[in-house]
Amino acid sequence: MNPLLRxxxxxxxxxxxxxxFAACSRALVPVxxxxxxxxxxxxxxxxxxxxxxxxxxxxxxxxxxxxEYISCVRGERLKKTALLARVLVRTxxxxxxxxxxxxxxxxxxxxxxxxxxxxxxxxxxxxxxxPIHFNISHTASLIACGVTVNSPIGIxxxxxxxxxxNNIVSFARRYFTAHEVEMLSSIPxxxxxxxxxxxxxxxxxxxxxxxxxxxxxxxxSTFTIRSRNSSRNCQxxxxxxxxxxxxxxxxxxxxxxxxxxxxxxxxxxxxxxxHFAAICVESDGSIGGRVxxxxxxxxxxxxxxxxxxxxxxxxxxxxxxL
Amino acid sequence: MARNRFPALRxxxxxxxxxxxxxxxxxxxxxxxxxxxxPPETDLTPxxxxxxxxxxxxxxxxxxxxxxxxxxxxxxxESSQNITTVQEAADLIEKLVQKKEA
Numbered sequence: 001m002n003p004l005l006r007x008x009x010x011x012x013x014x015x016x017x018x019x020x021f022a023a024c025s026r027a028l029v030p031v032x033x034x035x036x037x038x039x040x041x042x043x044x045x046x047x048x049x050x051x052x053x054x055x056x057x058x059x060x061x062x063x064x065x066x067x068e069y070i071s072c073v074r075g076e077r078l079k080k081t082a083l084l085a086r087v088l089v090r091t092x093x094x095x096x097x098x099x100x101x102x103x104x105x106x107x108x109x110x111x112x113x114x115x116x117x118x119x120x121x122x123x124x125x126x127x128x129x130x131p132i133h134f135n136i137s138h139t140a141s142l143i144a145c146g147v148t149v150n151s152p153i154g155i156x157x158x159x160x161x162x163x164x165x166n167n168i169v170s171f172a173r174r175y176f177t178a179h180e181v182e183m184l185s186s187i188p189x190x191x192x193x194x195x196x197x198x199x200x201x202x203x204x205x206x207x208x209x210x211x212x213x214x215x216x217x218x219x220x221s222t223f224t225i226r227s228r229n230s231s232r233n234c235q236x237x238x239x240x241x242x243x244x245x246x247x248x249x250x251x252x253x254x255x256x257x258x259x260x261x262x263x264x265x266x267x268x269x270x271x272x273x274x275h276f277a278a279i280c281v282e283s284d285g286s287i288g289g290r291v292x293x294x295x296x297x298x299x300x301x302x303x304x305x306x307x308x309x310x311x312x313x314x315x316x317x318x319x320x321x322l
Numbered sequence: 323m324a325r326n327r328f329p330a331l332r333x334x335x336x337x338x339x340x341x342x343x344x345x346x347x348x349x350x351x352x353x354x355x356x357x358x359x360x361p362p363e364t365d366l367t368p369x370x371x372x373x374x375x376x377x378x379x380x381x382x383x384x385x386x387x388x389x390x391x392x393x394x395x396x397x398x399x400e401s402s403q404n405i406t407t408v409q410e411a412a413d414l415i416e417k418l419v420q421k422k423e424a
Contacts, residue, residue: 074365078374165357201380216399216402217403
């Protein structure tokens with residue numbers, strides 16, 4: 001059959017995808033910015049992105065610097081993750097179109113002194129910068145980008161079944177705080193302990209990333225993360241107690257100066273059924289006063305330029321407390 | 323003349339510091355391979371960057387902890403940002419071991 005004729009019989013969206021990728025670049029579905037009390041979370045499952053031609057098109061929107069970085073990454077799987085991570089950031093920010101239509105490949109990024117990526121914006125070219133803050137995290141099997149307005153954000157992902165090579169309590173003694181060691185040691189079941197460790201790690205990572213610092217600039221032994229309803233003297237308690245579903249997760253400095261830290265809001269979620277995800281956002285304190293109001297998180301799964309999915313209540317399940 | 327005064331000490335010290343470097347690098351590679359569960363065919367050289375091998379921050383910290391236990395040293399968290407390759411890890415280990423033995 002004549003290929004032109006055959007292509008005319010294929011549904012419109014597939015035709016667009018196969019024939020002319022440039023036309024599809026306008027297919028990035030635009031989205032409203034999150035409100036000041038909301039976080040957007042966009043994620044990609046790398047194993048679901050299989051098309052070599054799509055990956056080829058993705059490479060075209062990267063900067064020369066990004067392409068060079070990816071060429072240094074060893075192995076196809078890791079290269080693909082690195083590519084998708086950068087494509088996710090570029091396409092996600094471009095969706096918010098605060099200054100008219102934004103070409104994802106035109107976005108510029110820089111790193112702060114600790115290596116945290118930030119949007120670099122030329123006001124002369126594009127007008128005033130969008131108030132977007134973002135942070136990215138990825139594992140071998142998931143890549144996520146969190147977006148807020150006017151609030152620094154840090155996110156971290158870990159696979160739920162990630163195994164720790166070192167002894168968990170030894171690791172915690174070396175890198176965490178005394179309170180956290182006590183908490184972990186009080187968990188009798190090794191599997192529950194391992195999961196608690198992973199959750200705690202993601203929360204601590206999300207916090208240092210929100211601060212723009214990273215592990216080496218802010219050692220994990222200098223701050224404790226815990227549920228507000230857990231006592232400082234940490235008696236053993238039943239962690240499966242679901243009545244703690246609205247327990248606020250808080251951070252406090254080991255030296256006791258906790259008054260500075262009330263401005264950080266944490267959300268712990270189960271994402272895509274396979275990962276724990278922690279989000280840390282600086283709140284300006286004007287939202288909800290000191291009554292604990294959990295921050296709203298809207299999660300969307302995406303394959304940029306191809307499809308977006310939104311399954312409220314299933315792909316991102318907020319876990320109350322720690 | 324100085325050479326004859328402490329001949330054994332000088333030559334043995336020279337020999338030890340050369341061999342230790344390669345041995346250190348090999349040990350670091352072993353610990354990295356185990357932590358990252360690298361397939362045996364993965365090429366691992368002193369210049370290999372942990373992040374290019376798929377290590378995330380938790381992997382790097384686990385690797386550092388493994389190195390601390392293997393070599394009996396303590397690595398300040400502030401230094402961990404300087405351990406991005408096998409060679410950098412080996413160099414830091416050498417420095418800390420020498421400091422310990424001084």
